[in-house]
Amino acid sequence: MSYNREIIILIAEDDDGHAELIVEGLRETGLKNQIIRFDNGSDIWDYLVDVHKEGGTENNAEYLVMLDINMPLVDGTEVLRRIKNRDDMKNIPVIMLTTTDDPREIEKCYQLGCNVYITKPVEFIKFAETLQKLGFFLQIIKV
Amino acid sequence: MGYFNPKMYTFVVFKSLYHIQFFGEINTYLMSEQTVRDFSTDQFIETDQQLSRLISNLPGFVYRCANDANWTMFYISDVCEKVTGYKPDDFLYNRKIAFNDIIHPAYQKELHEDWEIILKKNKSFEHEYKIITASGDERWVWEQGFGVFDEKGKLMYLEGFIRDITERKTVQEALVVSERKFRALFNEMADQAVLCRIDRNEKGEVKNTSIIDLNESFIRVLGIRNPLDIIGKSPCDVLRLDSIPYYNEVMQAISEGRNLSFVADFEPLEKRFKVSAIAIQQDIFAIIASDITELMHYNDVLLEKNKELENYVYVTSHDLRSPLVNIQGFSTRLRKHTDKIGELILASEIDQTTKENLDELIKQKIPHTLDYIFNSVGKMERMLNSLLQISRTGRIAMNIQQIKMYGLMSKVIHAVEYQLQEINARVDIEDLPDCYGDEAMLNQLFSNIITNAVKYRDNQRQLKISISGVSRYKKVLYRIMDNGIGIPKEHLEKIWYVFYRVDNRHVPGDGIGLSVVKRIVEKHHGKIWVESTERYGTTFFIELPALNFSEN
Structure with missing residues (x-):
C-alpha cells in the first residue's frame, strides 16, 4: 500500500x-495524490478551516499546502501565519x-514556520527537478 | 655733546622722566621725586655719566625745544637717530632740519593746536603721530611732553619723550583690519552665530555659559528686539529652551579644545539646524547654526523618491518574472509535445514528401524557434535578476562597523586567487587605512572592481593591480590601479549605468557590476570616480568614511 x-x-x-x-x-x-488548486489565499484558508471542523480532519485525510506568496485577497505569508497559529x-x-x-x-517565511521555500525558477528543467525532489519529500514526510 | 651741559639739565631730565613714569618699559629707570631731591651737588658729577647712559638706554629719545613753528630743538638725545634717521645735531637750532619738518604733514597742524590747549590748561601733552624719517619711511611715534614755566609763570620751553611705536601700531592696525573683517563676516554671514563663554566654579566645573557676542542673522532669526540685553545671558534663556540639545557634549568638546557638529531641531521655530560648536580659546567658543530645514525636506523627499524607485524596480522585476516562468515552462512543454509528434509521424503512414516536410518543421524550424525563445527568456531573467540585485543593494539594512581594510582586501584578492594565478597577475597591496562601512557590501564593491580589472586586462602584458589608500580629513581614499585595456573616453561616464557594457562581444558579464559598486559607495555617503587611458589602464578612486556614521 502506498x-x-x-x-x-x-x-x-x-x-x-x-x-x-x-x-x-x-x-x-x-x-498520484489528489491535488486541489485555489487561485487565492482566501479560498484555500476557507477550505482548510472547513475540513478542520470538530477536531480531526474530514475523512482523516492528511494535507500538504503549497502557497504562492503574492496572491489576491489573502497572500501566501498570511495563510502560512494562520496555519501555523492553529494547533x-x-x-x-x-x-x-x-x-x-x-x-x-525567505527569512520571514521560515520564521513563520514554513517547511520548504522554493523559488520558481524560470528554467523549467530546474523547476521539474525541484518538484521531483518535492515528490520525494512528500513520500518521506509520510513515512 | 657740544651744546649740552649735563650738569645743567640733570634735574630737568629727571623731572621729565618722572612725568612719564607710567610708561611701562622705563619703570626701572625711574626715581621718585624724593630721590631726586636727595641728590647732593657732589653726587651730580657722578650721576652725569649714569644719566647719559640712562638716556641712551631709553627706548626713545628725550627733547627740550621751543614752542615755535619749527619746534626748535635745544636738546635732543642720541636715540633720535635710531628713530628718525637724523643725528641730534641736525635738529639743534634747526641746523639741518626742523623737527616740525619730519612730522607728517597730516599731523603738523594738529600737534600745534594740541600743544596750545595743553599749555593753557597746564596739562601734559600726549599724542601719537607719524614722522618721515631721513630715508623717507613713515614711522609711528608716541610723544608725551609738558611745558616748563619760570617762577613768573612764563613758558620757557617744552620737554618730553618720544618713542617709536611703529611695530605696535602695525600690529594694532592689523588687529583693527582683522576685527573689521571679522565683524563684516560675523554680521553678514547667513548662518546664525553666537560667541559664548563657559563660566566655571572654584572646582573648575562648568557652572553655566553666557553669550558674549551675537550676529545680525541670529538677532533676525530669533526676532531679538534688544540685542544688548542678550549679552551675558545663557543660551538656554535666549533660545527659551529647558535644555539645549548636545549641551553636555558641546561642553566636553570645548573643554578639550575640540569642535563638534550636530544636527538639531529647534521646535519653537519648527526648523532644523546644522550646528557647529567651534573652540576658539580656553572656554570661549562659537556656535554657528545653519538652517537646513529646507535642505532636509528635499533630502527627505529625495530619499522617499529613491525608496519608491527602488520599490518600483523591485516590484517590476519581480512581477515580470512571473510571465517569464510561464513562457519558459510552456515552451518546454511545447518542445516535449513536438518530440512526441515527431515520434507519432515516424510511426504513421503518411507519404514520404509530407513526412520530410513535417520532419523539417519538427526537427529544425520549431527547435530553432524555441531556441530563440529560451535564449531570450534566459537573457531577460538575467537582467531581471540584476535589477533585483541592484534594488536589493539599496534596500538592504547596513551593518556599519570599523573595517580593517587590509584584511578585507586580502580576502577579496584571495577569493579570485586561482584566477589571478592562472593569468600570472601581480597584485600589490600597500598598507591600507581603515574605514567604516558594511563589510559584505564593501567586499562586493572591491570584488567587482578587481573582477573588472581581471576581465578587462590586456592580454599582451602581465596584469598588474596596485591597491593603496590614504587618510583624508574624516575620509579615506582608496586607489585601485590596473594596467588593463583602459576605458575609451566617450564611455567613461556611462560605465556606471545599469546594463551598460563598453564591449559586450568579448567579455562575459551582465553589465551591473559598476552600478552595484556605485550604489554601495552612495550607501556609504562616499564618492567614486575613475581615471583611465585607453591601452594603458584604469584607476578607480573610492572615498569612504573614516569615522562611524549612520545609514541615513
Missing part, C-alpha cells in the same frame, strides 16, 4: 500557467512557492 495517496495536496496559486506547470511537474514525478493545523507541511529569492522574504 502512503502517497492519503495526502491531499492543496495548491494556492493565482497564476493559471504556474498552477498548471506545478501540477504537471508533480504528476511527471509520478505523484490543529500547525503540523501541516507548508511549501512556499514564489518568484522571489529575496533573503528577507
Whole structure:
C-alpha cells in the first residue's frame, strides 16, 4: 500500500500557467495524490478551516499546502501565519512557492514556520527537478 | 655733546622722566621725586655719566625745544637717530632740519593746536603721530611732553619723550583690519552665530555659559528686539529652551579644545539646524547654526523618491518574472509535445514528401524557434535578476562597523586567487587605512572592481593591480590601479549605468557590476570616480568614511 495517496495536496496559486506547470511537474514525478488548486489565499484558508471542523480532519485525510506568496485577497505569508497559529493545523507541511529569492522574504517565511521555500525558477528543467525532489519529500514526510 | 651741559639739565631730565613714569618699559629707570631731591651737588658729577647712559638706554629719545613753528630743538638725545634717521645735531637750532619738518604733514597742524590747549590748561601733552624719517619711511611715534614755566609763570620751553611705536601700531592696525573683517563676516554671514563663554566654579566645573557676542542673522532669526540685553545671558534663556540639545557634549568638546557638529531641531521655530560648536580659546567658543530645514525636506523627499524607485524596480522585476516562468515552462512543454509528434509521424503512414516536410518543421524550424525563445527568456531573467540585485543593494539594512581594510582586501584578492594565478597577475597591496562601512557590501564593491580589472586586462602584458589608500580629513581614499585595456573616453561616464557594457562581444558579464559598486559607495555617503587611458589602464578612486556614521 502506498502512503502517497492519503495526502491531499492543496495548491494556492493565482497564476493559471504556474498552477498548471506545478501540477504537471508533480504528476511527471509520478505523484498520484489528489491535488486541489485555489487561485487565492482566501479560498484555500476557507477550505482548510472547513475540513478542520470538530477536531480531526474530514475523512482523516492528511494535507500538504503549497502557497504562492503574492496572491489576491489573502497572500501566501498570511495563510502560512494562520496555519501555523492553529494547533490543529500547525503540523501541516507548508511549501512556499514564489518568484522571489529575496533573503528577507525567505527569512520571514521560515520564521513563520514554513517547511520548504522554493523559488520558481524560470528554467523549467530546474523547476521539474525541484518538484521531483518535492515528490520525494512528500513520500518521506509520510513515512 | 657740544651744546649740552649735563650738569645743567640733570634735574630737568629727571623731572621729565618722572612725568612719564607710567610708561611701562622705563619703570626701572625711574626715581621718585624724593630721590631726586636727595641728590647732593657732589653726587651730580657722578650721576652725569649714569644719566647719559640712562638716556641712551631709553627706548626713545628725550627733547627740550621751543614752542615755535619749527619746534626748535635745544636738546635732543642720541636715540633720535635710531628713530628718525637724523643725528641730534641736525635738529639743534634747526641746523639741518626742523623737527616740525619730519612730522607728517597730516599731523603738523594738529600737534600745534594740541600743544596750545595743553599749555593753557597746564596739562601734559600726549599724542601719537607719524614722522618721515631721513630715508623717507613713515614711522609711528608716541610723544608725551609738558611745558616748563619760570617762577613768573612764563613758558620757557617744552620737554618730553618720544618713542617709536611703529611695530605696535602695525600690529594694532592689523588687529583693527582683522576685527573689521571679522565683524563684516560675523554680521553678514547667513548662518546664525553666537560667541559664548563657559563660566566655571572654584572646582573648575562648568557652572553655566553666557553669550558674549551675537550676529545680525541670529538677532533676525530669533526676532531679538534688544540685542544688548542678550549679552551675558545663557543660551538656554535666549533660545527659551529647558535644555539645549548636545549641551553636555558641546561642553566636553570645548573643554578639550575640540569642535563638534550636530544636527538639531529647534521646535519653537519648527526648523532644523546644522550646528557647529567651534573652540576658539580656553572656554570661549562659537556656535554657528545653519538652517537646513529646507535642505532636509528635499533630502527627505529625495530619499522617499529613491525608496519608491527602488520599490518600483523591485516590484517590476519581480512581477515580470512571473510571465517569464510561464513562457519558459510552456515552451518546454511545447518542445516535449513536438518530440512526441515527431515520434507519432515516424510511426504513421503518411507519404514520404509530407513526412520530410513535417520532419523539417519538427526537427529544425520549431527547435530553432524555441531556441530563440529560451535564449531570450534566459537573457531577460538575467537582467531581471540584476535589477533585483541592484534594488536589493539599496534596500538592504547596513551593518556599519570599523573595517580593517587590509584584511578585507586580502580576502577579496584571495577569493579570485586561482584566477589571478592562472593569468600570472601581480597584485600589490600597500598598507591600507581603515574605514567604516558594511563589510559584505564593501567586499562586493572591491570584488567587482578587481573582477573588472581581471576581465578587462590586456592580454599582451602581465596584469598588474596596485591597491593603496590614504587618510583624508574624516575620509579615506582608496586607489585601485590596473594596467588593463583602459576605458575609451566617450564611455567613461556611462560605465556606471545599469546594463551598460563598453564591449559586450568579448567579455562575459551582465553589465551591473559598476552600478552595484556605485550604489554601495552612495550607501556609504562616499564618492567614486575613475581615471583611465585607453591601452594603458584604469584607476578607480573610492572615498569612504573614516569615522562611524549612520545609514541615513
